[in-house]
Amino acid sequence: MNPxxxxxxxxxxxxxxxxxxSLGAAVGLxxxxxxxxxxxxATKPQVLGLFLLLAxxxxxxxxxxxxxxxxxxxxxQLLTVPVSAHMVGxxxxxxxxxxxxxxxxxxxxxxxxxxxxxxxxQAAARHGTDDDADR
Amino acid sequence: xxQIVLTVTAVVLSLAAAGAIIRIARGPSLLDRxxxxxxxxxxxxxxxxxxxxxxxxxxxLMLLVAISLIGFVGxxxxxxxxxxxxxxxRES
Numbered sequence: 001m002n003p004x005x006x007x008x009x010x011x012x013x014x015x016x017x018x019x020x021x022s023l024g025a026a027v028g029l030x031x032x033x034x035x036x037x038x039x040x041x042a043t044k045p046q047v048l049g050l051f052l053l054l055a056x057x058x059x060x061x062x063x064x065x066x067x068x069x070x071x072x073x074x075x076x077q078l079l080t081v082p083v084s085a086h087m088v089g090x091x092x093x094x095x096x097x098x099x100x101x102x103x104x105x106x107x108x109x110x111x112x113x114x115x116x117x118x119x120x121x122q123a124a125a126r127h128g129t130d131d132d133a134d135r
Numbered sequence: 136x137x138q139i140v141l142t143v144t145a146v147v148l149s150l151a152a153a154g155a156i157i158r159i160a161r162g163p164s165l166l167d168r169x170x171x172x173x174x175x176x177x178x179x180x181x182x183x184x185x186x187x188x189x190x191x192x193x194x195x196l197m198l199l200v201a202i203s204l205i206g207f208v209g210x211x212x213x214x215x216x217x218x219x220x221x222x223x224x225r226e227s
Binding site (some may be wrong): 008009011015016018019020021022023025026027029030033035038039042045046049050052054057058059060061066069070073076077080081083084087088090091092095097 | 154
């Protein structure tokens with residue numbers, strides 16, 4: 001059992017598990033009930049799956065200089081994925097793509113209601129001054 | 136051994152891509168489709184990675200980074216300009 005065989009075996013396991021992450025995301029996309037839970041499933045291949053596959057690639061290349069490039073590629077994904085997930089989740093919350101009975105905690109609802117009340121009060125005040133100006 | 140791994144991952148990734156495409160087709164909302172398109176891009180990236188690892192070359196590494204950049208820009212743009220056009224809110 002020489003080191004080459006071990007490295008090959010480890011990278012083979014990484015590749016198969018990384019591919020299974022994609023399959024898990026697809027199953028989650030098909031079976032979960034609403035946008036929020038589908039987002040939970042969709043992040044699996046984007047972070048952990050990509051990490052496993054890049055590690056397999058680094059192990060297969062057998063050169064040290066390829067590792068910084070792979071780390072940069074993975075860090076880039078790690079920085080962009082939360083931002084896009086935040087934007088999609090925010091848009092989903094605002095357009096009511098969620099089942100409120102499935103949430104265990106909704107900390108945003110109080111903030112949204114407070115902002116709506118404030119906006120309504122300001123609109124009412126502006127309306128009042130407009131009436132005064134008309135008269 | 137690489138041949139077996141290639142076959143297994145090809146089957147698994149094909150099934151995963153089929154699932155993501157079904158979710159893109161069925162919807163029900165625009166955001167679900169954006170999410171499924173993101174997953175489909177991740178699956179393409181995984182396929183590129185496995186091809187590079189199995190054949191020991193680095194030709195597609197820049198393409199991998201570009202794919203993740205395009206997925207980021209696309210999903211952020213669509214999420215920024217999405218609007219609620221449904222009558223029945225509870226259909227998702």
